Amino acid sequence: MEARDDMVCCPVCDALHSFGDIPDGERARCVRCNTVIAVGRPEAILRIVVLASTALILMTIVIFYPFLELRSGVFGSKASVFETVMSFSQGVMAPLSLAVAAFVIVLPVARLSLLIWALGPLSVNRSPWPGAARALRYADILKPWAMAEIFMVGVAVALVKLADLATLSMGPAFWSFTAIVVITAFKDTQMSKHSVWTALETASSNAR
Ligand SMILES: [Zn+2]
Numbered sequence: 001m002e003a004r005d006d007m008v009c010c011p012v013c014d015a016l017h018s019f020g021d022i023p024d025g026e027r028a029r030c031v032r033c034n035t036v037i038a039v040g041r042p043e044a045i046l047r048i049v050v051l052a053s054t055a056l057i058l059m060t061i062v063i064f065y066p067f068l069e070l071r072s073g074v075f076g077s078k079a080s081v082f083e084t085v086m087s088f089s090q091g092v093m094a095p096l097s098l099a100v101a102a103f104v105i106v107l108p109v110a111r112l113s114l115l116i117w118a119l120g121p122l123s124v125n126r127s128p129w130p131g132a133a134r135a136l137r138y139a140d141i142l143k144p145w146a147m148a149e150i151f152m153v154g155v156a157v158a159l160v161k162l163a164d165l166a167t168l169s170m171g172p173a174f175w176s177f178t179a180i181v182v183i184t185a186f187k188d189t190q191m192s193k194h195s196v197w198t199a200l201e202t203a204s205s206n207a208r
Pocket residue numbers: 010011012013014015030031032033034035
């Protein structure tokens with residue numbers, strides 16, 4: 001048998017193997033001694049990381065750019081999500097303000113950052129950063145609490161009510177936020193929780 005580029009030697013028993021692309025999330029084992037010798041880099045992980053990074057960048061637009069612009073006669077007002085959240089920061093509404101900030105901004109940003117920390121190195125075929133497993137676990141825990149889409153529904157309801165009173169236009173933050181909701185939903189369909197964990201565990205054990 002002639003040696004080729006795609007041949008892999010088992011690190012334990014030196015048996016030569018040749019295989020094509022390994023399917024997503026699968027591992028190739030030595031036929032003789034069953035050692036894991038290669039892991040298919042799941043492209044889905046790269047997609048998850050790219051989508052999460054995109055959503056994170058869009059989040060900065062959401063926080064600081066105008067979300068909505070209201071005009072009624074000569075009066076006009078622009079508000080970013082940050083300003084909207086902060087408008088309740090005094091008095092009895094303060095807890096609400098904190099809760100909205102947490103659910104709409106802090107938790108989604110935290111979850112995206114944790115995902116990138118946990119899977120970023122894997123997506124470019126490197127060994128995971130320290131604490132990757134913990135980061136992925138926290139990202140899983142945060143999932144039901146990062147409620148950007150609920151906020152969008154609330155905004156939609158408010159828009160319908162306001163439309164009679166004033167002229168409304170959506171700012172860049174509104175469209176960024178819509179994009180984040182879509183990107184996040186799409187990202188969560190890329191790979192099952194189980195496959196992500198398998199990929200992370202495989203990469204971690206290979207690094208050791
Ligand atoms: Zn072997």
